[in-house]
Amino acid sequence: MLQKYLNKIICGDCIEVMQQLPEQSIDLIVTSPPYNLKNSTGNGMKDGRGGKWANAKLVQGYSNYDDCMPHELYVLWQKKCLKEMMRILKKDGAIFYNHKWRVQGGLLQDRHEIIEGLPVRQIIIWQRSGGINFNPGYFLPTYEVIYLIANPHFKLAPKANAHGDIWQFKQEMHNPHPAPFPVHLIERIISSTAADIVLDPFMGSGTTAIAAARHCRNYIGIDISPDYCRMARERVAEDKKQLRLKFAN
Numbered sequence: 001m002l003q004k005y006l007n008k009i010i011c012g013d014c015i016e017v018m019q020q021l022p023e024q025s026i027d028l029i030v031t032s033p034p035y036n037l038k039n040s041t042g043n044g045m046k047d048g049r050g051g052k053w054a055n056a057k058l059v060q061g062y063s064n065y066d067d068c069m070p071h072e073l074y075v076l077w078q079k080k081c082l083k084e085m086m087r088i089l090k091k092d093g094a095i096f097y098n099h100k101w102r103v104q105g106g107l108l109q110d111r112h113e114i115i116e117g118l119p120v121r122q123i124i125i126w127q128r129s130g131g132i133n134f135n136p137g138y139f140l141p142t143y144e145v146i147y148l149i150a151n152p153h154f155k156l157a158p159k160a161n162a163h164g165d166i167w168q169f170k171q172e173m174h175n176p177h178p179a180p181f182p183v184h185l186i187e188r189i190i191s192s193t194a195a196d197i198v199l200d201p202f203m204g205s206g207t208t209a210i211a212a213a214r215h216c217r218n219y220i221g222i223d224i225s226p227d228y229c230r231m232a233r234e235r236v237a238e239d240k241k242q243l244r245l246k247f248a249n
């Protein structure tokens with residue numbers, strides 16, 4: 001039943017695609033949803049002019065998704081996505097759910113509304129090399145969070161515990177997708193588990209698939225954008241080619 005999805009990038013809505021997957025069939029989910037950045041009290045991201053964000057690729061937005069929902073609807077949508085992820089996760093599986101806290105109307109908007117009620121075991125801090133939000137009201141934000149949401153029997157691979165809970169990885173600069181993961185960050189996550197089947201329901205440019213393939217794991221990727229699905233397939237194929245060349249020499 002799951003076989004036909006393995007090592008495929010599927011173009012579609014992640015909830016609809018996940019609904020086709022059997023219960024308790026996935027070992028590991030690694031994902032970063034859209035952050036609802038266009039629904040913002042800050043002017044730059046909201047109206048697309050950029051302002052302090054002028055150099056951010058995300059000002060142009062995603063190719064098939066406007067990233068602008070009323071906050072309450074966004075929270076409900078993300079809760080629904082996570083509920084579906086929990087349904088298909090094995091009893092010893094885990095979700096690494098990356099998100100970003102931000103200041104809205106002068107107050108911290110952390111993401112507890114989305115993850116409350118879920119078995120959150122740990123928050124990993126992903127320290128990036130720098131931020132772009134130079135607001136005189138607060139210090140420059142330089143990190144994102146990764147919620148480790150774990151089913152009861154989830155365990156790390158031997159020695160992975162030593163990585164600690166603050167991880168430094170520079171953001172990816174050479175990727176045409178507006179919000180890609182750095183591949184090494186996802187390699188850190190995947191290699192820290194014994195997962196065989198890794199799902200990313202917001203696959204974007206295919207970073208999770210590349211990391212999974214590098215570690216000889218199976219992947220399933222989903223994205224709503226045909227452009228990003230094409231990009232992901234091309235990136236996975238190119239990475240495999242480069243690896244083959246490296247080992248041939």
Ligand SMILES: C[S@@+](CC[C@H](N)C(=O)[O-])C[C@H]1O[C@@H](n2cnc3c(N)ncnc32)[C@H](O)[C@@H]1O
Pocket residue numbers: 012013014015031032033034035062063064065177179180181182201202203204205206207208222223224225228
């Ligand atoms: C933060 S990006 C993920 C980037 C990815 N981690 C990477 O390394 O390239 C979020 C992605 O969610 C996709 N997306 C938005 N709505 C979606 C939906 N309903 N189902 C599946 N994908 C969706 C967007 O097209 C975008 O590529």
